Amino acid sequence: MPMVLVKFYARLREELGFERLEIEAEKLTDLLDKLREVLGDKKDRVFEGRFLKRGILISLNDEVVGGDLERDLRDGDEVGIMPAPSGG
Numbered sequence: 001m002p003m004v005l006v007k008f009y010a011r012l013r014e015e016l017g018f019e020r021l022e023i024e025a026e027k028l029t030d031l032l033d034k035l036r037e038v039l040g041d042k043k044d045r046v047f048e049g050r051f052l053k054r055g056i057l058i059s060l061n062d063e064v065v066g067g068d069l070e071r072d073l074r075d076g077d078e079v080g081i082m083p084a085p086s087g088g
Helices: 011-016 028-045
Strands: 003-008 020-024 056-060 078-083
Touching: 003 011, 003 028, 011 028, 011 078, 020 028, 028 078
Parallel strands: 003 078
Antiparallel strands: 003 020, 056 078
8 A cells, every 4th residue: 555645734734733644545535534533633624524624725746636536646645735825
């Protein structure tokens, strides 16, 4: 099973208390399921139920992932989780 590096950015890094972790997962959806478990009582910073919280973006190897969360993962892939940029 591929080992994937998950990086957290901006306020999520501070709210979750860590910058990165490694998770074994074959698909992006599997990684998100495992991430819910790892985050425990802090999962509400990233998720609303089974879905990503509004305003949270995911990237795979520096490319923002749209609605295609069924993507296959490979050993060494990097997944970024970050709040959407805002401002005026």
